[in-house]
Ligand SMILES: Nc1nc2c(ncn2[C@@H]2O[C@H](COP(=O)(O)OP(=O)(O)OP(=O)(O)O)[C@@H](O)[C@H]2O)c(=O)[nH]1
């Protein structure tokens with residue numbers, strides 16, 4: 001399996017236009033033929049295109065320049081030079097292309113669509129051959145146009161997974177256990193923090209409804225300053241319709257964990273803190289008396305709070321109902 005790459009940078013360059021030709025007819029018995037230089041071919045474009053079978057940017061890693069082909073030069077007998085081939089770069093849906101220097105977004109493939117394309121650099125136009133420059137005053141033009149150069153750009157590609165519900169929580173809150181219980185995902189589970197190093201997607205299905213769930217690495221206080229794995233993975237939940245805040249009912253203070261999470265989300269992007277949310281008390285089997293759950297309910301009286309144990313499957317049915325009801329809102 002290829003490594004998960006969700007950010008990469010490289011140069012792109014479209015092809016130069018081919019030069020127009022300076023040529024004169026050479027025919028038997030016609031000593032001084034007229035101009036017949038053909039036009040140069042157009043340089044190839046650089047085009048990004050979405051492919052749904054791609055899940056990462058790993059296939060683009062390591063190469064520093066993607067260049068389209070140059071147009072060929074024009075030739076005698078008014079022959080047009082061949083246009084250069086386009087450089088077509090396949091990316092997964094969810095890829096954001098930015099100017100590597102300014103950070104400005106050039107294009108955002110924000111929909112799950114196969115074959116959406118965007119031209120990043122247009123190839124240079126081919127030059128006109130001397131045939132175009134003939135006139136009554138100049139029947140022997142020795143001038144032909146050069147092709148226009150292609151354009152170059154430095155781009156950064158970022159992949160933001162597209163999901164309906166994002167699971168956020170402290171390390172070991174039980175995010176991966178939950179996505180594995182709900183979907184066919186096989187996210188790694190471990191009794192140590194930061195088991196999950198890369199985001200995982202899973203699809204929860206009931207009848208016609210599909211809900212895409214994203215499991216992302218754990219967040220800790222100070223993630224915005226880079227603590228733990230930092231908060232860059234939050235880009236993967238930036239576009240979800242809802243967030244599920246997972247808080248471990250086996251811990252001393254599940255209420256405070258929710259506050260810490262919300263704070264870290266807001267520090268990354270205030271809009272994340274404002275997203276629709278559902279609070280899920282995990283590891284309900286460790287809260288035998290229900291005391292932790294009660295604390296959550298009184299701290300967030302107006303919110304939807306669920307309680308789940310992946311160990312004894314307690315509360316899973318209700319949670320599935322709730323996730324399905326939020327439904328697939330992306331597509
Ligand atoms: N008792 C109990 N333990 C659970 C439950 N769900 C998960 N665990 C345990 O909690 C630990 C952490 O689970 P993970 O699913 O890896 O947690 P995570 O939130 O994905 O953790 P990171 O990827 O490190 O952020 C593992 O040892 C799990 O077996 C549960 O319902 N009850």
Ligand SMILES: [Mg+2]
Pocket residue numbers: 175176177187188189195196216217218
């Ligand atoms: Mg995990």
